[in-house]
Amino acid sequence: MSRRPTSTYRLQLTPGFGFAEVAGIAGYLRDLGVSHVYLSPVLEAAPGSRHGYDVTDHSRIREAFGGASGFREMAQTLAAHDLGVVVDIVPNHMNTENPAFWSVLKDGPDSPYAAWFDIAWDEDGKVALPVLGDDTEPVVDGDVLRYHEHAYPHPGHYRLVDWRQGPGYRRFFDVSTLIGLRVEDPAVLFATHEVIFWLLDEGLVDGLRVDHPDGLADPRGYLERLRARTGEKTWTVVEKILIGPERLPADWPCDGTTGYEVLNRVNGLFVDPAGGEALVRLFTELTGQPADYRRVMLESKREVLELFFRPEVERLAASAGCPPDAVRELLAAMPVYRAYVVPGEPPPPESVEIVELAAASCSAAVAPLVHEVLYGSAETITRFQQACGPVMAKGVEDTALYRWFPLACLNEVGGEPDVFGTSVAEFHEFCAGMLPYTMTTLSTHDTKRSEDVRARLSVLSELPEEWADAVAQWSAAVSFDPHLDYLAWQNLMAAWPISAERFADYLLKAAREAKTRISWVAPDPVYEEGLRTFAEAAVRLPIGKFTERIEPYAMANSLGAKLVQLMMPGVPDVYQGNEKSDFSLVDPDNRRPVGFPAEPATPWDAAKLLVTRQALRLRRRLGGGAAYLPLEADGPAAGHAVAFARGEDGHGLPRAVAVATRLPVRLARTGWGGTSLSLPPGTWRDLLTGARHTGRVPLAHLLGQYPVALLERHDL
Incomplete structure (x- = not known):
């Protein structure tokens, strides 16, 4: 019988790390406190594939991982350690060589x-x-x-x-x-999901992560058929990227998303909005790019439409009876990955508003197309929906985010790099509206940089002048391409120490994605050699001195973000290796092999592992869907704390409290002063230090050993 997770641990399967290797770390993962192992795609894929999203045969479990028998043995070993399995499925597409x-x-x-x-x-x-x-x-x-x-x-x-x-x-x-794939056809759905259904029927899998639902003709219909076959008890989350105030459609029958909207809000808690203006000014001076991100984003989307999506545009234009230019214009103006219009149904008011607002920034030639994508033929509505996601992904994620980067920790999937910071009040309001079993995350196989790289970058929002001085010194010593150098300095500092080879590989990908000097389809050997020369020279500079200078603050950000993500509503996921510090950049850098068990090598490692282990174990004791209660600190430094309680006992009293420090640089200048936190009734034990607290507690005392506190009611 399937069960819902209290937490998951994402593992990237490769030909060198298959089912037997997963089984081999079952004890470690159980000790860590996770309830479910979350696996990358398990079906037969292209030979040598290191990600698995290029499925070639839906009727077989990948032999390079151990095949069906290996999967069963792994699942049985995990079950013996009280661990369930969640698998990543890919309904939208498969490799052409099948x-x-x-x-x-x-x-x-x-x-x-x-x-x-x-x-x-x-x-x-x-x-x-x-x-x-x-x-x-x-x-x-x-x-x-x-x-x-x-x-x-x-x-x-x-x-x-x-x-x-x-x-x-x-x-x-x-x-x-x-x-x-046309999984809107029930026969195709069942043919491409037969192994997945078998794994669920056998009780070998408890949950599913659905890749890229925006590519489907009818995501809601797909999820309805999936749930009808798998049952209500199968935990299902979708890789749906939500922008700004956008929310998952209420009529999608699933438990939530994979958590990018959570990632961006948690990250924002540790970004100081006061540093935004100075960082944008520094960025524009160094790169020559405009201060207006929205302009860069629109230009990037227009470019990729012309470069990559001519067949899609022409097919949609023919269906809608509109000129291709109008199609390109409206697609470029769309602010989200999908507008959720379903053929044959009146478009939801939210969908009408999204499309009409996008059209308001376009020429009059777009007006007829607006009617067609909202009320027209099934083909036109569907084609438009399916085109929005690729344009957002290629235009924003893979272009604009590599062109506009005043503070690169904001440049994440689903992020808005011109929005500096999330207030505590905004965070609590967001948590109040969360689905109880949605996934939360800080790092994934698709994030642009790891959570700890972002933790270091967030410190720059509190030290913009000091950062500008450091960049000026480094740039005077080594320079290459003004469109790329400032991104290079941010990531070199935040991923430090890093080899010249890893750094050069990152820069090469960043330059190709930016498409300002080179691209994936337009290489330039001379430029690329110059880039590698720059990387080799840059890593020889004393970058580590600055990284060391900000390390206490970055560690505070890291531990704070980790505790908040692990203890807030939803089902927390830990990406492989991120129970300790990890300074990876975009894939394939973040998919490098991870050593198990994760032995701490630094104080940061030890503290992060302690926070992760204690929080995950506590989540298992609390169970899923625990109540969420915001707590407010009182005093002059109250804004430097985010705190909340979780769970309820038989009398309606909370069972756990999480407290995290935010904006630690400014806090170091003033101290906590008389700021305190009133704990809910009861005696509370800090699971990180063993200390006991009750009533009103000074934050200087509560957060004296670690910048975070994790409390559990001791009198239950």
């Missing part, structure tokens, strides 16, 4: 798998494959057509076209090797 698509390429619309894929057949019943890149001629080898590393059935109902043209099928973002 038997089903091979059948489609061979037999065209007559293939029994033709309904699996979202294909735009041409007049001859063929599908365009964008692979041609030079003068090399395809070669027929028996019943196979070969072109470089590609192989296709011969003869076949397809045509090879230039790789820049775009495919004749819906894909994942701009990745032509990942073809969109």
Whole structure:
């Protein structure tokens, strides 16, 4: 029988770290306090894949991990340690090199798998494959057509076209090797989920993480069919990225999101809004970029629409009967990943408002399109919904966030880099509206940098002048590209110590994503060599002196964010290795192997491991869905604390209290003074220090040993 998690621990499976290795750390994870192990995709994927989102066969568990028998043995070992399993599933797409698509390429619309894929057949019943890149001629080898590393059935109902043209099928973002699945067709859904359903039926899996629901034709309908098959007791969260005040649609039958909106709000608690103006000024002086982020974001979205999404735009324009320019204009103006309009239903008022506000910033040519995407044909409504996400992902996450970065810890998935800080009152209000079993997180396999890199960067919001002086000194010694250097200094300091090779690899990806000098499709060997030379010179500078200077404050931010995330409403996830300090950058850097057990090597490690272990164990004792009660400190430094109580006993009294320090630099200048916190009735034991407290407690005393406190009622 499935059970809901009290916490999860995300593990990235690879050919070198499979089911047997997961089973081998069961004792460690149980001791840490997690209730469920959360696995990256487990189905058969492209050979050598280190992420698993490129599924090739939905009928098999990946052999490189140990296959079906290995999964069962792992699950049984975990169960013996009172640990459940959550798996990551990928309903939106699969790798193009799979038997089903091979059948489609061979037999065209007559293939029994033709309904699996979202294909735009041409007049001859063929599908365009964008692979041609030079003068090399395809070669027929028996019943196979070969072109470089590609192989296709011969003869076949397809045509090879230039790789820049775009495919004749819906894909994942701009990745032509990942073809969109039509899980809106119940037969396709069940065929592509048969192993997942078997794992649930056998009791080997308790929960599901659904990848990229925004790509689906009908996310709500998919989740309804999924829940009807898996049952109410299967915990299900969706990788839905919410922007600003946006909330998960109430009619989506799932337990919540994977937590990016939580990440950004927790991160904001430790950013000082007073430093925003100075940091933006420094950024514009160093880079020449405008101070207006929204302008950069709009320009970035327009660029990627032209670069990557011509087939999607043209297909949508033909469906809507509107010019492609109008389609591009409205898609660029959309502020969210989806507007949640369902064909055949009146559009929700929130959806109408989103689209109309976007259109208000566009030319009059967009007006007819607005009506079509809200009230038009099913194809137009669906195509528009499916196009919004890729444009946001490529235009914002993979372009604008690499162009506009006054404070890079704000440049996260779903984040708004021009919004400096979250107040305690705003945070409590957000928590009051959270779903009880939504996932919370600070780091994932897709975050732009780890939580502890962000903890260091957050300190800069309290020291903008000192930071500007340090950057001036480093820039005078080494410089390369004004569009990139300031991002380099932030990440070099915050990820310190880091090798020249890791740092150069990060900068190369950042430059390609920014697309100001090079890109993934337009390399420049001279620039790239210069970038590596810059990285090698930069790591030889005394960057560590600044990192050491801010380390006590960064550690306070790290422990505070960790405690808040682990104890706030929802189901907390710990990304592999982040129970101790971790200074990783964007993937693939953050998917490097993790050593287990996580032995502490520094005081930061030891403190973070202690906080994580005690909080997760307490969450298991509290159970899921515990009540949340904001607590307010009283005194001159009250704004430097965030505190709340969790759970209720039989008399309605809280069972746990979490307290975290925020904005530690300013606090160090003034001290806590007479600031205190009135604890709920009872005797309270600090699980980090063993100290006991009751009544009104001075924060200087409560937070004297650690910048955080985790209290449990001792008189229960």
